[in-house]
Amino acid sequence: MAVFTSVTLEDLAPWMTQFPLGKALAIRGIASGIENSNFFIDTEQGEFVLTIFENLNFEQLPFYLKLMRHLADRDVLVPAPIANADGELCVALHGKPAAIVSKLSGSSQMEPLPVHCAEVGTMLARMHLAAQDFTIYQPNLRSLDWWQVTVPKVLGFLSDANRQLMQDEIAFQSSFAQTPTYRALTQGPVHADLFRNNVMFDGDKLTGFFDFYFAGCDSWLFDVAVTINDWCIDLATGELDLPRVNAMLNAYHAVRPFTPEESLAWQAMLRAAAFRFWLSRVFDFYQPRDAEMLTPHDPTHFERILRLRVSQVVAPLPQ
Structure with missing residues (x-):
């Protein structure tokens, strides 16, 4: 877990007076995440989540927080940001942007079955459609532009084989982004980090998506x-698990049908999704930041997935 900024109950007490939540009764760090400092806080009005943003600034944060509010108001299951007395969703704490959101019930499903994948597919499609009329634009900050800047920073840490893989893939993705097929993909706000640990379940019932702080506007695909690259794979090998893949894709397609261009782009997007997380994990592994508790993710997991998505033909999308 990353806790870059320490917060005590004594720190929290005066800061909390601006929110309609009563007194803060307890605070404890959340054991996940490597980008922000996250805490559960017990208040007189119940349990909430406090996030202190370590990389995002006050100008960037309205996109994320207002997107979550927009989705929550349209019955998409996401944490709802809490406004202070002045209507602000983001307020400085220890000189850094901070926000309080409602806490989702349930727990993460780390060994998903097809029924869980179907629930995620349905809610993901609903989320995409509900965000269509969201009026704030911000690009996905970990998309192609970031890849092109970051690849040269990490090549020197890689083996010859991995250096070649990274150079080949950034060339492929840069070229594919210029094609009519890519440009025809439906775009809008996306979560961009919807891993197993960012979704909550109560039994087989999905109770919410959270951690929207990598969200941005990108292709829905x-x-x-x-x-898919997280929920529908064998974690040891990275191989796609077809029953889970089919459950998620069919459930998504039933709410928001895939387009012909998305069918053509499917394998390239699976490669792009694998590449994005391989690159970011390589970067975090070799150029770590200081934090009280920080364990960088193993880059080899997504290297393995990328090699599979490049070498293996994937089943087509539902039509």
């Missing part, structure tokens, strides 16, 4: 590919 990229969001689906990121999700």
Whole structure:
């Protein structure tokens, strides 16, 4: 877990007076995430989540927080940001942007079955459609532009084989982004990080998506590919598990049908989703930041997935 900024109950007490939640009674760090400092806080009005943003600034944060509010108001299951007395969703704490959101019930499903994947597919499609009329634009900050800047920073840490793989894939993705097929993909706000640990379940019932702080505007298909590459694989090998893949894709397609261009782009997007997380994990592994508790993710997991998505033909999308 990353806790870059320490917060005590004594720190929290005066800061909490601006929110309609009563007194803060307890605070404890959340054991996940490597980008922000996250805490559960017990208040007189119940349990909430406090996030202190370590990389995002006050100008960037309205996109994320207002997107979550927009989705929550349209019955998409996401944490709802809590406004202070001035209507602000983001307020400085220890000189850094901070926000409080409602806490979702349930727990993460780390060994998903097809029924769980279907629930995620349905809610992901609903989320995409509900965000169509969201008026704030921000690009996905970990998309192609970031890849092109970051690849040269990490090549020197890689083996010859992995250096070649990274150079080949950034060339492929840069070229594919210029094609009519890519440009025809439906775009809009996406979660962009919808891993198993960012979704809550109560039994087989999905109770919410959270951690929207990698969200941005990108192709909806990229969001689906990121999700498939985590939820629908054998974690040891990276191989796609077809019953789970089919459950998620069919459930998504039933709410928001895939387009012909998305069918053509499917394998390229699975590659892009694998590449994005391989690159970011390589970067975090070799150029770590200081934190009280920080364990970088193993880059080899997504290297393995990328090699599979490049070498193996994937089943087509539902039509």
